[in-house]
Amino acid sequence: MPAYVDPHIHMVSRTTDDYKRMALAGCVMISEPAFWAGFDRSGPEGFRDYFRQLIGFERQRASLYGIDHQTWLCINAKEAENVALAREVIAMIPEFLGEPGVLGIGEIGLNKNTRNEATVFLDHLDLAARTDELILIHTPHLADKYQGTRMILDMLRGDGRLHPERVCVDHVEEHTIRLALDAGHWVGMTLYPTSKCTPARAADLVEMYGTERIMINSAGDWGHSDPLAVPEFMFEMRSRDHDEKTIRTLVYDNPLSFFGQCHRFRYKPRATVAAEHRLPEPSVG
Numbered sequence: 001m002p003a004y005v006d007p008h009i010h011m012v013s014r015t016t017d018d019y020k021r022m023a024l025a026g027c028v029m030i031s032e033p034a035f036w037a038g039f040d041r042s043g044p045e046g047f048r049d050y051f052r053q054l055i056g057f058e059r060q061r062a063s064l065y066g067i068d069h070q071t072w073l074c075i076n077a078k079e080a081e082n083v084a085l086a087r088e089v090i091a092m093i094p095e096f097l098g099e100p101g102v103l104g105i106g107e108i109g110l111n112k113n114t115r116n117e118a119t120v121f122l123d124h125l126d127l128a129a130r131t132d133e134l135i136l137i138h139t140p141h142l143a144d145k146y147q148g149t150r151m152i153l154d155m156l157r158g159d160g161r162l163h164p165e166r167v168c169v170d171h172v173e174e175h176t177i178r179l180a181l182d183a184g185h186w187v188g189m190t191l192y193p194t195s196k197c198t199p200a201r202a203a204d205l206v207e208m209y210g211t212e213r214i215m216i217n218s219a220g221d222w223g224h225s226d227p228l229a230v231p232e233f234m235f236e237m238r239s240r241d242h243d244e245k246t247i248r249t250l251v252y253d254n255p256l257s258f259f260g261q262c263h264r265f266r267y268k269p270r271a272t273v274a275a276e277h278r279l280p281e282p283s284v285g
Contacts, residue, residue: 004251005029008217023065031070033107044088072106080120106136110148129161191229199236
């Protein structure tokens with residue numbers, strides 16, 4: 001069974017059965033960005049507990065099904081209107097950056113493209129620049145997406161300390177993918193039933209733009225979403241007669257290449273681990 005990586009999924013909102021189903025479908029790794037809890041948290045200590053859940057419990061829960069769990073830390077854009085709270089949360093993030101499985105700062109970005117959201121986004125960028133971390137970007141939904149993406153790219157360009165290839169602009173669609181790729185960033189296409197891409201639309205975009213610096217994810221969360229969306233995309237690509245090498249590049253090689261820029265990132269494929277623990281062959285004769 002071909003292996004795949006889901007580079008953006010919120011497993012705190014999913015059941016343990018979802019981990020099992022993903023493992024059976026070939027998932028070997030996920031990365032889980034910090035995001036909205038379904039309600040606004042009342043203070044910074046709620047985020048401290050959340051970060052501990054991501055780097056501890058979720059990593060252990062994933063390992064029970066042979067899935068490697070990576071994570072990203074931030075205060076999400078939906079809670080960024082409270083700048084004072086956001087700055088308290090951002091100040092605690094360095095405590096966790098040295099933990100195994102932490103890839104960087106994310107998913108940061110904009111929600112309604114407000115002044116306060118932009119202020120908090122710039123504070124996150126400053127932290128990432130000072131600590132040399134990878135960045136995962138959330139772009140807004142639907143009507144706010146194009147303007148918000150332009151604002152985000154302008155702010156990224158405005159910080160000369162940041163390297164474009166160390167930033168992934170996620171949730172791109174037909175009207176935003178070229179903007180992010182032309183700026184030198186990685187991009188994520190999110191297979192979300194209502195507000196983002198479908199497997200067919202994502203396959204169309206691959207046929208237009210190729211495979212370089214492109215990743216595919218489910219962004220499975222509290223809402224109507226599918227933790228097996230990446231295998232659905234793989235099925236769509238096969239139905240169009242794309243070869244396995246192309247599919248593997250998008251759903252396995254590319255995420256590992258992007259994550260590999262993090263100095264803490266460590267991953268041994270299952271075959272390598274199995275080979276290291278294989279019993280010696282019995283002698284014959």
